[in-house]
Amino acid sequence: MTSLLELDGIAIRYGGNTVLSGLTLSIDSGEIVGLLGPNGSGKSTVLNAVTGFTPLASGSIRFDGRRIDPLAPHRIAQRGIRRTFQLPSMPTRMSVLELTMAASSEHHQLCAALLRGRATRRIEHATHARASALLEQLKLTAVAHLPAASISGGQKKLLSIACAMMTEPKLLLLDEPTAGVHPNLRGELIDELRRIHGLGVTLVVIEHDMHFIRELCERCVVLDRGAAIANCKPAELDKNRRVLDAYLGRAHRTARPLEAP
Amino acid sequence: MSSFLIHLLTLVCLYAMMALGLNLQAGYAGMVNFGFIAFAGLGAYAAGIASQLGWPLPAALLLALAAAAVLAVATARLGRQLSSDYWGIATLAIAEILRTVALNESWLTGGAQGIGGIRPLFADLPSPWRDLAFLALAALCLALVYGGYARIIHSRFGRALKVMREETSLAVCFGYDPVSLKMRASVAAALPAALAGGLLTYYISYVGPDVMVPSETFALWTIVMVGGLGSNLGVLLGGLLVQSVYSFAPFLKDWLGVSSDLAGAVRLGLVGLMLLACLLWRPRGLLPERLEALS
Numbered sequence: 001m002t003s004l005l006e007l008d009g010i011a012i013r014y015g016g017n018t019v020l021s022g023l024t025l026s027i028d029s030g031e032i033v034g035l036l037g038p039n040g041s042g043k044s045t046v047l048n049a050v051t052g053f054t055p056l057a058s059g060s061i062r063f064d065g066r067r068i069d070p071l072a073p074h075r076i077a078q079r080g081i082r083r084t085f086q087l088p089s090m091p092t093r094m095s096v097l098e099l100t101m102a103a104s105s106e107h108h109q110l111c112a113a114l115l116r117g118r119a120t121r122r123i124e125h126a127t128h129a130r131a132s133a134l135l136e137q138l139k140l141t142a143v144a145h146l147p148a149a150s151i152s153g154g155q156k157k158l159l160s161i162a163c164a165m166m167t168e169p170k171l172l173l174l175d176e177p178t179a180g181v182h183p184n185l186r187g188e189l190i191d192e193l194r195r196i197h198g199l200g201v202t203l204v205v206i207e208h209d210m211h212f213i214r215e216l217c218e219r220c221v222v223l224d225r226g227a228a229i230a231n232c233k234p235a236e237l238d239k240n241r242r243v244l245d246a247y248l249g250r251a252h253r254t255a256r257p258l259e260a261p
Numbered sequence: 262m263s264s265f266l267i268h269l270l271t272l273v274c275l276y277a278m279m280a281l282g283l284n285l286q287a288g289y290a291g292m293v294n295f296g297f298i299a300f301a302g303l304g305a306y307a308a309g310i311a312s313q314l315g316w317p318l319p320a321a322l323l324l325a326l327a328a329a330a331v332l333a334v335a336t337a338r339l340g341r342q343l344s345s346d347y348w349g350i351a352t353l354a355i356a357e358i359l360r361t362v363a364l365n366e367s368w369l370t371g372g373a374q375g376i377g378g379i380r381p382l383f384a385d386l387p388s389p390w391r392d393l394a395f396l397a398l399a400a401l402c403l404a405l406v407y408g409g410y411a412r413i414i415h416s417r418f419g420r421a422l423k424v425m426r427e428e429t430s431l432a433v434c435f436g437y438d439p440v441s442l443k444m445r446a447s448v449a450a451a452l453p454a455a456l457a458g459g460l461l462t463y464y465i466s467y468v469g470p471d472v473m474v475p476s477e478t479f480a481l482w483t484i485v486m487v488g489g490l491g492s493n494l495g496v497l498l499g500g501l502l503v504q505s506v507y508s509f510a511p512f513l514k515d516w517l518g519v520s521s522d523l524a525g526a527v528r529l530g531l532v533g534l535m536l537l538a539c540l541l542w543r544p545r546g547l548l549p550e551r552l553e554a555l556s
Contacts, residue, residue, distance in 0.1 A: 051434065077436040091427035093491065094420070095552045102420035105436035110445050113416030114409055120416070127417070128555065147552060163435070 003062075004029040004202050005050065005171060010059035010069075012045055012226075019045045020226040022059065029170075032193075032203045034213040034234065037223035038246055043206045044086060046223070047173045051083050052076040064170065078105070080170035084160035084177065086206075090148035096159055097144040100131040103163035127166075134162040138192065153180035158189075165196060172196065174205045178212050190216050210234075222246065267392045269508045271464060274399035277500030278406050278457035280484040281493060285410060286450035288491035288550070289419065290443055291426025292340070293349040296356025297454065297481055300329045302473035304455030306363060309376040309468035318382065322459045329455030332359075333447040341440050353475065360473040375469025382463050399460060406453040410493055413449060415553065422446055476529060480507070483536045489546025498547055506531050 005027040012020040020042045027033050035043050048054040050061060052073035061069040068076050091099060104127050112120045135144050138158040143151050148159065157177055164172055177193070178186050186209070193216060197203055207213050213220055214234045222230040222237070224246040230237065237243055283297045304325035311321035336355060340348045363370045370376065383394040413419050425432040425439055432439060462468040480503060488499025510528035514521055539546065 053430070053433075072438070073433045074436050074438045077434055083434055089428055089431070091424060091431075093427065093550055093552065094423050095555065097555050098420060098553050099424065101555070102417070102424045102432075103435045104417075105421065108417040108421050108437070110413065110418050110449060113413045113418045116412050116416070124417075145552070145554075163431075167436070 002029050003027070004031075004064060005204075006062040007046070007050070008060045008062070010049055010061060011057045012042075012049055012054055013057050018226055020049070023223075023226065023228060025221060025228060025231075027171075027202060027204060029202055030197075030200065031219060032197055032205065032217050034217035034220035035204055035206045035223065036208075036213065036220055036237075040225075041223040041246070042226045043223055044175055045226075047083055047175055047204075047206065050076075050173065051081060080167075081173065082164035082167070082169040082171070083173040084157065084164060084175055086175040086179065088153075088156040088160045090151075090156055090159065092147050092149040094148050095145050096140060096148050096151060097128075097131055097135065099148045100135060100159070100162050100166060101127050103166040104130070105167070130166065131162075134165055138162050139188075154182055154185060157181055158185075161192070161196075168199070169201060171202045171204070174203065174207075176206055176208065178207060178209050186212060210237075264389065264392060265508075267389075267396050269504060271392070271396045271399050272508065273500050273504045274396070274403045275457045275461050275464070276481070276484065276504055277497055278399075278403050279454045280481045280488075280496045280500055281403075281406055281410055282450040282452070282454040282457075283481050284485050284491065284493060284496045285413070286447055288485065289414060289422045289426065290446035290450075291345070291422075292337075292443060292447065293345055294336075294352045295349045295475075295478060295482075296336075296352035296354070297450075298473050298475075298478040299332060299352075299356035299359050300451040300454035301458035301461070301477075302356070302359060302363070303328045303332055304458030305462045305468045305472045306370060306376075306458075307455070308459035308462040309379060310369065312379050312463070313376055318463070322456060325455045325459035326452050329451040329458075330448050333451035334444055337440075337444040337447040340443055353478075356473060356475065356478065360470050363473065364470040371469070373470060375467055375471075377467045379462060379466045379468070381466050395464060399464075402453075402456060402460065406456075407493060407497070410449075414493070418442075418445070480532060483532050485546075486536055487539045487546060489549045491550030492546060492548050495546045495548035495550075502547075503532060503535065506535060 003026045007023055007025040009022045009024050010020055011022050023046065035046060037043050045054060049056060052071055056069050060067055063079060063081065068079060107123055135141050138161060140155060140158055140162065143155060151159065157180060177189060181189060190212065193203060205217065217234055220232065220234050220237065221228055222243050229242045229246060230240050232240065279301045282300065283294065286292045286294050307325035307328045308321045311324045336352060339351055343351060364373055383391045386394055421432060421437045421442055424435065425437060425442055429439055458472065484499040484503045485496055487502055488497065489495030507528060510531055511524055513519065513527055514524040
C-alpha cells in the first residue's frame, strides 16, 4: 500500500482559536478511514484543510506524492479529491439531474458550447447517461427533475455522493453522510459506499454513528481539541482510555455505578 | 406610423441584445453589474471613432468588440478581490469614469457634443428600404446572439455558471475556477452589448456621452427584471415592453399637452412604475426562468 494522503504537522488557527495543532496523519490508497471526535475537535477543519478551503498556519499536505496545500481549492478538486458537506446546500434553480451533470467539470469550454460539434454532443450524451445511472443507483430517479434545493436533507446527502462520483475521484471525503438520513437507508448507504470503495476510491468518513463506523471502516482516527488521540481499529476504540476521556469526560473513571455495594 | 414601428423594432432589437448580455452576466453568472451600459457605450464610441478615421464597418465593429472584451476582463479581474455587492458598486464607478472621460477628452470623443455625422449604413437605399435593411441587420444580430446564448446556457459551461451563481463553494468542489468562469462569462456578456452599441452609433449617426448615463443601465435592468432574470425569452418580451413605453411616452406630450421636459420625466417615471409593479406582483418576471428540461 502506498500513502495517498499525508498530513504533516498541519496547524490551523481561526483568529486566536487553534483548531488543529500539528496534526500528522497518513492515509493509504484503498483505505476506508473513519474520522471521529467530539464536537469542535477539528474533524471538519481537516476536510477543509485538505480541500484547500482553509489555509494552513503551518505544516504541509501531500496527495499522490505531490504537495497540494499551496493550490487553489478548484485545483485540488481537479487532482481527484471530492468532498461532501455536513449540511449540503443545493441550488434552487437547477434540477437534481442538471446539478449532477454539472458535477463533471471537464471540457467546459465556452467555444465548444457555441460550436456544439459532434465531440461536444457525444460528451453531453455520456454525461447525461452517467448522471442518470448514478441517480438510479442512489434511488434519486423519482426526484431527478425537481429543484435540487427542494429535496429532503437525506436525499441531499445522497445527491452529494452522486455528484462526487461523477468524475471517479481518487479520494472521497464525506462529512457526516448519515446525519439526517433515515435509519432504513443507512444499510443501503453502507452498501453504496462499499461499492464505491470497490471501484478503487479511498474514503475518509466523518461520523458520529459508531455502528456505521464499525461496519464500514477499517481504521479510525479520533481527534480531540485539534490533535489525534487514537489511531486504531474501530473494535479497539472502547478500550482506549483517552478516547473514553474525550467523549465522556474524566468523571467516568471515578463515577460509581448506582447499585454498587 | 410604419416608419415609427420600424424605428421602435430596431431599438427593441438593439436594447434586447444589450439586455441579453446583462442577463447572461447577472442572471446566469450571478454578477450584479450596475455599470453594464459601459460595454455598450465603449462599443458605441469605438464604432464612432473608427468610422471617423474612415475605417470600414466590419473593422469598426471589431474594434468595438475588442474594446469591450478588454473592459470585461479588467472588471472581472477586479472581482477577484471584491465580494459581489462591492463589485456591483465598483462597476457603477467604472461606467461613470468612462462617461466622464468621454465627456472631457474632446480630442478623441468630441466631448459633450459627441461625434456626429457618421455615415449611416445602407445610405444608398431609398428611404423606407434603408430603415428596413437596418432593422433586418439588427434582427439578424439579435437572433445570432439569442441562438448563441441558448447554446451556452444549455452546455457544460452554462451549468457551471448556474452552480456558481447560487453555490460557489459547491462549484469549486466540482473543480470549477470561479474567477475564470466569471471572466469568460463577462466577455461573452460584453460582446453583444458592444455590438449593439456599435450598431446604435451607425443607426442614429451619432455618439455622445448620454449613451452611458446610469439611467441607461437602469433601463437594461428593468428589461431584464420585467422579462425575468435568467430567462432569455423573458428578456425579449421585456425589451419590447420597456422600449415601447420609452418610445410611446413622447406622444403623451401631445395627448396631455405637457411640456417636453415633463414628458421626459414621465417617460423615466413610467419605466420605474413598470419595474415596481413587476417587483410587487411578478417578482420573478413575466416569463420566469424555468428548470432546464433534460429528457
